[in-house]
Amino acid sequence: GENVEQHPSTLSVQEGDSAVIKCTYSDSASNYFPWYKQELGKRPQLIIDIRSNVGEKKDQRIAVTLNKTAKHFSLHITETQPEDSAVYFCAASRRSEKLVFGKGTKLTVNP
Amino acid sequence: DVKVTQSSRYLVKRTGEKVFLECVQDMDHENMFWYRQDPGLGLRLIYFSYDVKMKEKGDIPEGYSVSREKKERFSLILESASTNQTSMYLCASSLGRAEKLFFGSGTQLSVL
Numbered sequence: 001g002e003n004v005e006q007h008p009s010t011l012s013v014q015e016g017d018s019a020v021i022k023c024t025y026s027d028s029a030s031n032y033f034p035w036y037k038q039e040l041g042k043r044p045q046l047i048i049d050i051r052s053n054v055g056e057k058k059d060q061r062i063a064v065t066l067n068k069t070a071k072h073f074s075l076h077i078t079e080t081q082p083e084d085s086a087v088y089f090c091a092a093s094r095r096s097e098k099l100v101f102g103k104g105t106k107l108t109v110n111p
Numbered sequence: 112d113v114k115v116t117q118s119s120r121y122l123v124k125r126t127g128e129k130v131f132l133e134c135v136q137d138m139d140h141e142n143m144f145w146y147r148q149d150p151g152l153g154l155r156l157i158y159f160s161y162d163v164k165m166k167e168k169g170d171i172p173e174g175y176s177v178s179r180e181k182k183e184r185f186s187l188i189l190e191s192a193s194t195n196q197t198s199m200y201l202c203a204s205s206l207g208r209a210e211k212l213f214f215g216s217g218t219q220l221s222v223l
Contacts, residue, residue, distance in 0.1 A: 006153075009151070031209075032209040034211070034212075036212075042216070043201065043214040043215060043216050043217060044154070044201070044212075044214050045214070046211045046212065049211070089153060089154060093208075093209050094209070095208075095209055096208040096209060097208065097209065098144075098156060098159060098169065098208075099156075099209075099212070100156075101153045101154040101155075102153060103151060103152060103153035104151075104153045104154075
């Protein structure tokens, strides 16, 4: 089955810097790659997703890139703000199959 | 907005007790999921359901069962609670299979 590895497990940046979180997946047939953000004490929420027919997707300060050949995808956050502090989870799935999540990255943005 | 409601935010149970965790969604979603969240281990899928009366095992089903008698309700059952089942339990639903998950606010279960 699918296996998703996520790195780093913790990441600390200064406000205004960029943050990058990377995930690798094992199943070359996976075609859906979402990212979820979980603030302290709250539920995970989808922030951005990408499907395998595109290489990059942006939404304001966040972007996701996908390299199908290397089987990895990354979340990029620019101009980080304290409210970006949270745990971020990547996930992968084949069409019509269950999501497999990475173990999460705790991002801390220092003012 | 989709609402996924879990019946309890905090629950304390004794070892050996039968525990029911309830989840209700209000958006007529076909798919419902139960995850367990532990620090450093991420979100692990326990059971899921793509239709009423249908259930499938996830990655860590041992010690759990589920029930989906109605489309909007998905229950997780711990037949005989053990201390290693102390965890945060998250319910989620989605319209399609590889689609956005909507999570409930979670139930922090402590088994003493």
